Amino acid sequence: MAQTHGDAHATPSVRVVPFGVQNAHAVLRAATAADDKYSRGVVGLRTGSVTYPGAAVLGVEGAWRAGAGLVRYRGDASALVLARRPETVTTGERCDAWVIGSGQTIADAEAAGTTELLAGSVPVVADAGALELVAVPHAPTVMTPHAGEFARVARANEIGLTGDNAVDVATVSAALGAVIVLKRSRTLVAAPHRADDQAEVWSITVETPWLSTAGTGDVLAGMIGSVIAQRRPAGFDELALCAATAVFLHSRAGALAATHGSVTPHPIVAMDVAEMVPLAVAEVLCGGAE
Ligand SMILES: NC(=O)C1=CN([C@@H]2O[C@H](COP(=O)(O)OP(=O)(O)OC[C@H]3O[C@@H](n4cnc5c(N)ncnc54)[C@H](OP(=O)(O)O)[C@@H]3O)[C@@H](O)[C@H]2O)[C@@H](O)CC1
Numbered sequence: 001m002a003q004t005h006g007d008a009h010a011t012p013s014v015r016v017v018p019f020g021v022q023n024a025h026a027v028l029r030a031a032t033a034a035d036d037k038y039s040r041g042v043v044g045l046r047t048g049s050v051t052y053p054g055a056a057v058l059g060v061e062g063a064w065r066a067g068a069g070l071v072r073y074r075g076d077a078s079a080l081v082l083a084r085r086p087e088t089v090t091t092g093e094r095c096d097a098w099v100i101g102s103g104q105t106i107a108d109a110e111a112a113g114t115t116e117l118l119a120g121s122v123p124v125v126a127d128a129g130a131l132e133l134v135a136v137p138h139a140p141t142v143m144t145p146h147a148g149e150f151a152r153v154a155r156a157n158e159i160g161l162t163g164d165n166a167v168d169v170a171t172v173s174a175a176l177g178a179v180i181v182l183k184r185s186r187t188l189v190a191a192p193h194r195a196d197d198q199a200e201v202w203s204i205t206v207e208t209p210w211l212s213t214a215g216t217g218d219v220l221a222g223m224i225g226s227v228i229a230q231r232r233p234a235g236f237d238e239l240a241l242c243a244a245t246a247v248f249l250h251s252r253a254g255a256l257a258a259t260h261g262s263v264t265p266h267p268i269v270a271m272d273v274a275e276m277v278p279l280a281v282a283e284v285l286c287g288g289a290e
């Protein structure tokens with residue numbers, strides 16, 4: 001995948017485009033009789049740590065629930081991951097996408113091989129502790145910062161921010177040559193663009209504020225890896241579509257979880273969101289709410 005680097009100091013012209021069910025429908029595909037677990041997509045996670053083993057469990061659950069044919073887990077939380085999801089394979093390195101950094105410090109992410117993965121050719125989803133290790137990525141990379149992490153990434157790479165989120169996400173994406181998913185109540189997804197082109201930024205308004213609960217970002221990172229592994233995107237624009245599709249599914253799953261059993265939305269936990277992802281996938285596959 002060719003990299004595109006813009007001028008980090010230029011203010012790009014940006015068009016914000018809402019990402020909806022039809023966009024997601026064009027990215028996902030249903031399993032067919034010709035499929036096997038490998039053709040369905042293999043996603044690998046090097047996530048979690050002794051301090052945050054739960055992040056690994058949540059990411060693995062998100063990866064399975066979004067439809068990957070096989071999920072590998074390599075890291076410190078194998079016992080917990082297998083207790084929750086015995087389907088997970090804890091050996092092997094061959095994957096269609098990697099997820100790294102959730103539940104890790106920068107040192108944990110370095111020890112887990114982030115640098116080696118970023119130097120490879122398999123797409124990488126860089127979350128939490130892996131974010132500041134992405135300088136000029138070589139692997140096709142999706143970065144998934146929340147607002148605090150986004151500011152830290154910009155500072156670490158000496159990229160000035162304007163305060164306009166759409167402009168800033170396009171600027172950081174162009175400067176780092178990576179897809180950026182800026183997670184908020186309205187999540188923005190930008191792919192690297194040429195400095196002289198208008199940047200298109202996908203926007204997904206998260207359906208329920210109950211999604212603002214610890215660990216939902218870890219679920220999302222696994223889901224993004226899963227959609228990438230299934231789709232095997234050919235370039236940055238498709239990589240961004242995969243990331244936006246996972247954000248859309250995550251938002252729908254959050255809304256389904258928050259209204260499960262009652263019309264009035266209610267509190268949810270991150271695992272509730274992961275458990276509703278298959279229903280969100282079904283909605284998208286049939287092109288809209290059932
Ligand atoms: N069960 C598990 O294992 C879980 C594990 N987890 C793992 O924990 C690790 C730490 O992740 P984390 O996001 O809690 O801390 P971190 O990135 O250092 O941010 C700290 C500072 O940043 C800011 N800030 C934060 N959010 C912001 C926002 N939305 N919007 C704006 N600002 C925001 C805020 O700073 P302030 O604004 O207060 O100055 C805050 O004090 C990470 O590896 C993650 O994967 C979690 O996923 C939970 C479940």
Ligand SMILES: Nc1ncnc2c1ncn2[C@@H]1O[C@H](COP(=O)(O)OP(=O)(O)O)[C@@H](O)[C@H]1O
Binds near residue numbers: 207209211212
């Ligand atoms: N007010 C809000 N309304 C809707 N969604 C939100 C809101 N605040 C955060 N979110 C979503 O919640 C998730 C939180 O992710 P993150 O900050 O990485 O949490 P964690 O690290 O605890 O997993 C993101 O998907 C984000 O878009």
